[in-house]
Amino acid sequence: MAPPPVYNQRSPSPSQPSGKGEVSDLKMQLRQLAGSRAPGTDDAKRDLFKKVISYMTIGIDVSSVFSEMVMCSATSDIVLKKMCYLYVGNYAKHNPDLSLLTINFLQRDCKDEDPMIRGLALRSLCSLRVANLVEYLVGPLGSGLKDSNNYVRMVAAMGVLKLYHISASTCVDADFPTTLKHLMLDDPDAQVVANCLSALQEIWSLEASKSEEASREREGLLSKPVVYYLLNRIKEFNEWAQCIVLELVAKYVPSDSNDIFDIMNLLEDRLQHANGAVVLATIKVFLHLTLSMTDVHQQVYERIKAPLLTLMSSGSPEQSYAVLSHLHLLVMRAPYIFSSDYKNFYCQYNEPFYVKKLKLEMLTAVANESNTYEIVTELCEYAANVDIPIARESIRAVGKIALQQYDVNAIVDRLLQFLEMEKDYVTAETLVLVKDLLRKYPQWSHDCIAVVGNISSKNVQEPKAKAALIWMLGEYAQDMQDAPYILESLIENWDEEHSAEVRLHLLSAVMKCFLRRPPETQKALGDALASGLADFHQDVHDRALLYYRLLQYDVSVAERVVNPPKQAVSVFADTQSSEIKDRIFDEFNSLSVVYQKPSYMFTDKEHRGPFAFSEELGSLSIGVESADNIVTAQRVEANDKDLLLGTSEKEESRGPGNNGSAYNAPAYDGSPALTAAPQTQLDLVSLDHTPAASVSSTSLAIDDLLGLGLPVASTPAPPPPPALELNPKAVLDPNSFQQKWRQLPISISQEISISPQGITALTTPQALIRHMQGQSIHCMASGGQAPNFKFFFFAQKAKESSNYLVECIINTSASKAQLKIKADDQSTSEAFSSLFQSALSKFGLP
């Protein structure tokens, strides 16, 4: 047996010698062996080749022995050949001139008697990645695809794809895709079929933007005959190829329910596969096939539960996490289905943090009337745990459960018990939660305040917790005997308070306290305003100034601004829109689920599949109303002094005088300028930082205050006359549209409201298309059904061929439209946007 490579004897330190001397030694020795026919030559060559490859592996440049390696490769020893191919594949790309040397012997090997050598040579030939050598590939590839040996055909099918990536035109001109298609439908070897399928999917997806035919061919892969052909052979494929086939089947649109049941019955036993990737791919097929059949869809959930739980508990922590992420997605869609399995989501002490954290999220999601008691009991165990990060997460989880349940008595008691544990981090987390709880359930204020009042502010150091405590001091100044004095002592230490958030809260709290208990708070308020005005932090300074001037102007106005009657927060808004969630669901069994983001947010643009109407429109999920959208707000009497107006992050509340329509997020409520103005002021006295999400509405409102008057869709006033004129007879063919859509950046992305008349008129996509056409905005494609419609519009400038492209997704139940505008001439995209919005706002008007 050959001795281990040289570097083994040395220390494995990263600082390897440059190897110059060794490399020239090797060169000499290789040269000597090249022509030798003495017995034992092959063994000597093997040793040398191993050395060369070991140098290559540790990063020493051995490209200088290229010609010697090629000379030595004239051998029938397959181990030597393989090492040589490895070497050539590594250096060819950067030494295109030298690679020419290899063509000869690779081409010769492609005709070898031994199919292994034919296959290996062909694979190496296709892996050279040298553009000007592609002409030498076509011949060997062509015969490789027709080879009698399956290994060679398998390699050749992948080779076509490699060629396509080096030179697409050479590949297409040689008609290789068509050959692959025939091979895919005929070949007796399943791996050849699988490789053809993989190659064709990639090639036709990339070609689809260039040619109609390729686009049709790509659709053809999803046709019933092809899908059934592959499904009928599913057991011949190895597990990895099964994944590829299943991924394809998940995109198949079944013709009727028999079709769906046939496929599901055929794939049923794939759910018992030991390979998690196969199981998840099968689950994706089941979920997507049954989307439109509510009952069967529920049965699918029941069926996939056990396999998923098994995968979750049997693999490595990493695998568990991947499966858990998928379970999490499903739990969010159908919490009740998993509610009896909650014990599976209990944390085990040896699990890594990331698994535990996700399990806690699952527990909050599945909590309902029947299991809350047990779940909260378990969470309380974790809260008392020595593992501090998990203890914190557990407390947050208890809080979340409290916020989503109406029967919160027991939970509030538990939370208050946390405060008695006297652990700093427990107290801190709990305070933040109690604050949120009070904003939703003001009726609990008495119990909470009694306990919170006992907490010494000196034991609370974390800014979030301190801010929460201060907020409660301000908000419940009347019920907390010491409130003015605690605030006063906090204000005395103003300079030591590093967190601007805390100082902002101090200002607001002392204002509220002053308005309720003026004599006791006057001094503290004076100190706070003085300190605030001298504060180096802009926001703190500004808020102090605002309060100061408000008080100067009129105390009753100040009261109305700082301490208005508030409504309880009904639902803390979800961080993710339901559209995003649906997109993630469409991308089941992918990283999107792990990242909780749709793929377009994390994949590189240039590697994203080409823009395709059918797919985009097909993926529009239809009518899956997320539970977060349903706001069951409880009305609280208007004269209750403790009412809150939701101004914090991630929350939503009913705007005053709004008759029960639920907004998705405050940022997008599209309030007309008139109501936006007071909202701006309220935002300024909000207890938290203005969240990023509401920046647009705030700035919009401020702009309105300053009289800039950005047009808003529902603004009754007519928009300014458009400076932009559109060509009423614009034409654009679908291919150029797709190409442009891919190339151009998004200039404007916006969500706007649609008037009730517009929603009523939008019974079919055609209605809107006709209307927009009257405004010189033409439709390229449309799809979907109520409540989700999707349109692609385009328009052209009147006098030049400058295009505007629009993606417009309308959700009729939310009365919202999401616009994405792309323009050849970016400078005019604003103007076009207002034109488009004004056209849209006229829809449905008589």
Added chain:
Amino acid sequence: MRTNTSPSLVLELLQRIARVIKDYLGVLSEDSLRKNFVLVYELLDEVIDFGYVQTTSTEVLKSYVFNEPIVVDAARLPPLGPASLFMQGSKRMPGTAITKSVVANEPGGRKREEIFVDIIEKISVTFSSSGYILTSEIDGTIQMKSYLTGNPEIRLALTDELTIGRGGRSIYDYGGSSGSGAVILDDCNFHESVHLDSFDVDRTLSLVPPDGEFPVMNYRITQEFKPPFRINTLIEEAGQLRAEVMLKIRAEFPSSITANTIVVQMPLPKYTTRVSFELEPGAVGQTTDFKESNRRLEWSLKKIIGGSEHTLRAKLTFSQELHGNITKEAGPVSMTFTVPMYNPSRLQVKYLQIAKKSKTYNPYRWVRYVTQANSYVARI
């Protein structure tokens, strides 16, 4: 990032690659990789082509791969460190793991005909502070590693009274089933080589085992079972800056069985500065330690014989006075162990039949049972 791939596929693939390398090299370690990197390159080239997985079957790879492995001595190898993440095998195959290459020939020239079947059960149990079982689960695998030439067909018969799925009953519905000999699996899955044709009738799996190590079947059980160990913990304050801990472990399995490599751990209050231990008189093979960095008590026992009981007492000294309940500052107690020839689910391999090639053909068959703690926790 280029593509939005399936995370399960990638993780599964990494694990399979590790398993293939282990099949070839006997062990997967830094040293074995260094000695065999050309072979590993060769394997990887055949496993993945242009990003697409071609095969991960050692069986199939054998016909494509020509380098011979250089086998390293497993005994003197350091563990692989972080890369062992992907070696599920090492976690599942304790102590006695076979470290023999599937492809390399024995020094004598001929391969020994043998087949290993391991029934490995990882158990998770959480006891409440009053000793009541809060949750329990068994994650089991029937793992096979075949060194048989010619790939004969194998029949593996399992316990007759085996039920799969818990019907409409709630998974945590205890009682009823215990006492009878029935084994109820919540769910299970199988390797693709397994034929289930007669499984429903007589609980027999038939398969042609591919070369190398692979799981024939994975299963999950939440049916109640008798935990192998009972843990009793007592922690009491003894004066202002002191406390006493008493840990008692009772082995509740037959005396013919011996558990090994037992470690009991318990986090102590964070003000603990010193711990003095007191082992039971005549204790052998037991060590104790106080890990100051993470305030953890560690008690290791080389072996525990079934039916026996072991106690550890510890006196804690604190640097400052504790406020609040001491039980909230310490614990829970966790335990790791391995119990060979014992499996709490009582799932048995009744027989292992190898299709005979000739009268003299009688390969070695090894059927082994082993139980390991996954998360074995007692709250205090």
